Amino acid sequence: MSSDFSMTADGMTIVYIHENPRMPAEVVYLSSRVMIPVLITRLNPQIEPVALGQVETIRWKSSDGALIEGLLYYPIGYQTGNRYPLITYIHGGPEGAYTRGLNSSWMAFPQIYAGRGYAVFMPNFRGSSNYGARFAQANARLAGKIDYDDIVTGIDDLIKKGLADSERLAIAGWSYGGYLSALMIGKTNRFKCAVYGAGLSNAVSYWGTADIVSQRERLHGGVPWEARKSYEDQSPLTWLRNAKTPALIFHGEKDERVPLGQSQETYRTLKRLGVNTQLIIYPNEGHVLTVPSYQLDKMRREFNWIDKFIGARQPGV
Numbered sequence: 001m002s003s004d005f006s007m008t009a010d011g012m013t014i015v016y017i018h019e020n021p022r023m024p025a026e027v028v029y030l031s032s033r034v035m036i037p038v039l040i041t042r043l044n045p046q047i048e049p050v051a052l053g054q055v056e057t058i059r060w061k062s063s064d065g066a067l068i069e070g071l072l073y074y075p076i077g078y079q080t081g082n083r084y085p086l087i088t089y090i091h092g093g094p095e096g097a098y099t100r101g102l103n104s105s106w107m108a109f110p111q112i113y114a115g116r117g118y119a120v121f122m123p124n125f126r127g128s129s130n131y132g133a134r135f136a137q138a139n140a141r142l143a144g145k146i147d148y149d150d151i152v153t154g155i156d157d158l159i160k161k162g163l164a165d166s167e168r169l170a171i172a173g174w175s176y177g178g179y180l181s182a183l184m185i186g187k188t189n190r191f192k193c194a195v196y197g198a199g200l201s202n203a204v205s206y207w208g209t210a211d212i213v214s215q216r217e218r219l220h221g222g223v224p225w226e227a228r229k230s231y232e233d234q235s236p237l238t239w240l241r242n243a244k245t246p247a248l249i250f251h252g253e254k255d256e257r258v259p260l261g262q263s264q265e266t267y268r269t270l271k272r273l274g275v276n277t278q279l280i281i282y283p284n285e286g287h288v289l290t291v292p293s294y295q296l297d298k299m300r301r302e303f304n305w306i307d308k309f310i311g312a313r314q315p316g317v
Helices: 110-115 146-160 176-187 203-209 214-220 228-233 236-242 261-272 292-310
Strands: 002-007 013-020 023-031 055-061 067-073 084-090 119-124 164-174 193-197 247-252 277-282
Touching (some): 067 110, 067 146, 084 110, 084 292, 119 146, 146 164, 146 176, 164 176, 176 193, 176 247, 193 292, 203 214, 203 261, 236 261, 261 277
Parallel strands (some): 084 119, 084 164, 193 247, 247 277
Antiparallel strands (some): 002 013, 013 023, 055 067, 067 119
């Protein structure tokens, strides 16, 4: 994946950022005289000797026949015919999209899981960017339905192909990915655990407290009193009465995009139902975690939670 192109005034040379699933972002120089890309930075040499999982762009048909795309990270040492525990990472937005880069941050770190014996699935469901305006807008009035179907059919396809172990599935995400994770554990008990952050639970209270409302009005088809059923159907809180999936939830104390109360509503609901759940609140943090120690804490807690319930290896980092 290449981005951030800059060209010299004579148009003979460009410099840009390039990364791929096995290499972090580096600066590349390309001259029209030679036409051979040359790396001019080597920012993360410590990554070079590390074994990384193979990455494949995969496609499958959703429940309505639409063709959906995503990334699959194979566990290191993958052997055809063996089934592996599968972690599904759901991106935010919903207009975000996974691309063929290293995709490594405190939010999602598939290569680390590949090194721990997991397969990692990263779907670009309808509502994602990079597939045209029609695809990006396909979730209008269908959020929590059409994207849900796109994701679960992708998981089903990996199970059908013999790669994923249906008894060892985990769901994870942040922001809109947190929202869909919460919705999923209300709609199905197929996941052995969930790990997510900054996800809304109640579309009505979110509309009244978040710093953006236009997106929700587009997804629901109006304001709450005009589209009551849509707000209800798309709210995880409506479905969580059926939840049994152990859930580890993260949230920044001062999140204005998705206020903390959204995770508190989920946490109280799951606790009242007797579901194994934890809510971790990071002081003074907003919608994303910016303090390195908090990022590391989140990653360690996530590792241990997922290892505990679908265990490719013993808990502990």
